Amino acid sequence: MTQIAKPAAILSIAGSDSGGGAGIQRDVATARAIGCLPTTVITAITAQNLSEVRDIQRVDLKLIESQFRAVVEGFDIRAVKIGMAGHSSAVVRIAELLREYELPNIVVDPVLVATSGGVLGDIETAEAIKEYLIPLATTIAPNQDEAEVLCGLSKGEIGCGVEGDSVWSAFRDMGAQSLLLKGGHAENWQGAEIIIDTLYTENSTTEIRGRRLNLPQHATHGTGCTLSTALACYLAVGNNIEESARCAVAFVHQQLLKG
Ligand code: PLP
Numbered sequence: 001m002t003q004i005a006k007p008a009a010i011l012s013i014a015g016s017d018s019g020g021g022a023g024i025q026r027d028v029a030t031a032r033a034i035g036c037l038p039t040t041v042i043t044a045i046t047a048q049n050l051s052e053v054r055d056i057q058r059v060d061l062k063l064i065e066s067q068f069r070a071v072v073e074g075f076d077i078r079a080v081k082i083g084m085a086g087h088s089s090a091v092v093r094i095a096e097l098l099r100e101y102e103l104p105n106i107v108v109d110p111v112l113v114a115t116s117g118g119v120l121g122d123i124e125t126a127e128a129i130k131e132y133l134i135p136l137a138t139t140i141a142p143n144q145d146e147a148e149v150l151c152g153l154s155k156g157e158i159g160c161g162v163e164g165d166s167v168w169s170a171f172r173d174m175g176a177q178s179l180l181l182k183g184g185h186a187e188n189w190q191g192a193e194i195i196i197d198t199l200y201t202e203n204s205t206t207e208i209r210g211r212r213l214n215l216p217q218h219a220t221h222g223t224g225c226t227l228s229t230a231l232a233c234y235l236a237v238g239n240n241i242e243e244s245a246r247c248a249v250a251f252v253h254q255q256l257l258k259g
Pocket of ligand 1 (some may be wrong): 015017022024083111225
């Protein structure tokens with residue numbers, strides 16, 4: 001039998017956003033724009049638009065697993081982005097599969113709340129992300145709200161009593177190798193002209209500064225998905241985490257400018 005070479009690809013494990021602006025739809029568009037081949041494992045289907053999440057249907061674990069095996073066995077997966085897992089049991093199964101296939105360059109975007117405020121992951125899902133996914137991740141890219149939930153902090157505490165270094169230290173205790181803490185949602189930056197995303201690794205802290213664009217909230221829907229997928233793509237082609245984080249932040253900025 002002729003062996004077909006496995007095409008190099010990235011894998012997005014995420015939910016479907018019926019509005020098209022975030023989730024799987026955004027991840028596929030991002031990977032293609034960067035020039036990587038996207039493959040997908042859909043974990044949940046959401047019914048939503050820019051103002052609300054109306055319904056969520058989880059994909060059963062068996063189908064999550066068969067999507068995963070089909071993709072990993074048919075493609076040369078160079079990086080993985082995990083977005084909305086949707087349920088703690090899905091997080092556990094995804095972690096088992098990631099370990100079984102020893103996939104490289106794992107980017108975790110701990111999706112818990114939609115930009116519109118809809119809940120996309122409950123507290124058990126957050127706990128499972130901490131226990132099972134963070135220790136496997138090359139990097140984790142939470143926004144401020146998600147970082148606060150994962151670190152057991154109250155809303156608004158980061159930057160207002162709790163500094164980034166302590167957040168990194170909490171993630172390191174969870175087993176994280178690196179952390180890209182996004183500054184875009186930070187309350188205390190409202191009105192400021194720059195956004196600072198900070199990459200923490202074992203050996204360095206790198207601030208990535210960008211000009212804040214004054215966009216309505218709905219225009220930023222999906223930026224977390226774009227950033228984490230872009231990070232996976234840049235890691236997939238051999239960049240280190242610092243280079244990948246800089247390129248991913250620049251890519252998001254470019255996309256926001258395009259509108
Ligand atoms: N994944 C899905 C399926 C979503 O619907 C959303 C937001 O609605 C997200 C992820 C997170 O989006 P964002 O990139 O705006 O954080």
